[in-house]
Amino acid sequence: SYELTQPPSVSVSPGQTARITCSGDALPKQYAYWYQQKPGQAPVLVIYKDSERPSGIPERFSGSSSGTTVTLTISGVQAEDEADYYCQSADSSGTYDVVFGGGTKLTVL
């Protein structure tokens, strides 16, 4: 089955830039979406269609795509950004089933 691969953890100091990657063979053909999840809460969409940012999401969140890898970048990380981040996409085999990456724990030191 199709998989998306994320690093388990990323750590940065406040004010630095955090980059979280997500790799998958179908990413050149399918959009990627990024979700932020804080403990005890439902996920929140922070990036859609690779690089679009929903209203209400701070400008420090951005997304990019290159080949089979997409990247969520958080510039000027703040303490409140500490959370789990999940990429989501779909396979391109015909079923277009949704798939989530394993998640990345962002720690703000």
Add this chain to the structure above:
Amino acid sequence: EVQLVESGGGLVQPGGSLRLSCAASGFTFSSYWMHWVRQAPGKGLVWVSRINSDGSSTSYADSVKGRFTISRDNAKNTLYLQMNSLRAEDTAVYYCASLNYQLPPRQGAFDIWGQGTMVTVSS
């Protein structure tokens, strides 16, 4: 207010059944694909199933295929998940969601999740 509210979770014995419901309000439910996503305690998000806007097409993760059935009632703005032959590994918080991902791709950033309902499979 745009919201999804799940119900129907609880404790069930292995081999048992449970039916989850998800009530939608504040948006045109019948226009959107709907999904169930689960999260085992301390683990990541796992997609379970999806149904298209009119209910004519469904899809399931391999782990639940043949045991779970997704359905919807657009007249009642409600999504369902019938879960049969439950196993310990089905223990999780179950979220219903209208994900931004849809075919054809939707315009805008609409994406909404419920708060989840806990399902525990244990004897």
